[in-house]
Amino acid sequence: MIAILGAGKMGEALLSGVLRAGRRPAELAATARREERAALLRERYGIEITTNVAAARTADTLVLAVKPQDMGVLLEEIGPHVPPGHLVISMAAGITSAFIEARLPEGVPVVRVMSNTPVHVDEAMSVISAGSHAGEEHLKLAEELLSPVGKVLRIPESLQDGATALSGSGPAYFYYLVEAMVDAGILLGMPRAAALEMVVQSAVGAAVMLRDSGEHPVLLREAVTSPGGTTIAAIRELERHGVRAAVLEAIEAARNRGRELAGG
Numbered sequence: 001m002i003a004i005l006g007a008g009k010m011g012e013a014l015l016s017g018v019l020r021a022g023r024r025p026a027e028l029a030a031t032a033r034r035e036e037r038a039a040l041l042r043e044r045y046g047i048e049i050t051t052n053v054a055a056a057r058t059a060d061t062l063v064l065a066v067k068p069q070d071m072g073v074l075l076e077e078i079g080p081h082v083p084p085g086h087l088v089i090s091m092a093a094g095i096t097s098a099f100i101e102a103r104l105p106e107g108v109p110v111v112r113v114m115s116n117t118p119v120h121v122d123e124a125m126s127v128i129s130a131g132s133h134a135g136e137e138h139l140k141l142a143e144e145l146l147s148p149v150g151k152v153l154r155i156p157e158s159l160q161d162g163a164t165a166l167s168g169s170g171p172a173y174f175y176y177l178v179e180a181m182v183d184a185g186i187l188l189g190m191p192r193a194a195a196l197e198m199v200v201q202s203a204v205g206a207a208v209m210l211r212d213s214g215e216h217p218v219l220l221r222e223a224v225t226s227p228g229g230t231t232i233a234a235i236r237e238l239e240r241h242g243v244r245a246a247v248l249e250a251i252e253a254a255r256n257r258g259r260e261l262a263g264g
């Protein structure tokens, strides 16, 4: 059985993805902090909603999906009840496998995961790293769980905070850019709905080309940028405002914030 502890936004998205991929509701359980949340999950997915301790005792894969700030309390509650040999998968930003291992019985394997919200549409980017007691079989179990909802990549744990900043938060940067572009459409006098449709379809088209054409993003951008044309006029302004440097610094700041979260 797989139990998702703290089925909020990410936990629920994973839960629904795993069910879409064909697992039976009887193979899954989840926990929630509030009864109304528990009732909603029970009704929506027909799965068992249980307590953290009961889940820790019985599920052979435990997925920890609470906020980093709630991880210490959750681990204190479940730590003594996790049998050795059961797998613990953490989805939390910043929290290291060593932090988790120190709060579990000796030898419990831990896999650290950073996924992102496109789990909802089976287009997640999930990166996984083995803790010190996790081996190939545990990474394979994590891959089996996550591959139905998107891509999975193995990385050293030292890169997890960077991956959190890049792909964990990544969708937010694209949404932010879309918002800003829609505002530009408003500035140019477009109706909001039309601006949104133009920007979203441009984003989808660009994303599919990035994924499927095999071309480097620089070449794709150059193909749009005609000599003396419109695109280069926009690019000049983006460069003048230091947008590339802002992106570098923003993602570094997200990585640094992940490191801070590890400290509690």
Ligand SMILES: NC(=O)C1=CN([C@@H]2O[C@H](COP(=O)(O)OP(=O)(O)OC[C@H]3O[C@@H](n4cnc5c(N)ncnc54)[C@H](OP(=O)(O)O)[C@@H]3O)[C@@H](O)[C@H]2O)C=CC1
Pocket (backbone or CB within 6 Å): 005, 006, 007, 008, 009, 010, 011, 031, 032, 033, 034, 037, 052, 065, 066, 067, 068, 070, 073, 074, 091, 092, 093, 114, 115, 116, 117, 168, 169
């Ligand atoms: N949102 C995102 O884009 C991403 C998030 N993450 C990571 O995923 C994790 C979850 O984030 P997200 O889903 O956004 O957060 P949510 O707050 O939506 O989900 C966490 C859930 O855990 C519940 N909870 C907290 N403590 C307990 C407990 N002791 N027992 C049972 N349930 C508990 C919360 O209850 P309550 O509803 O009462 O608060 C909440 O429903 C975080 O660690 C985050 O770093 C990773 C990648 C992307």
Ligand SMILES: O=C(O)[C@@H]1CCC=N1
Pocket (backbone or CB within 6 Å): 093, 164, 168, 169
């Ligand atoms: O903002 C956050 O902390 C979480 C982690 C990655 C995406 N959202």
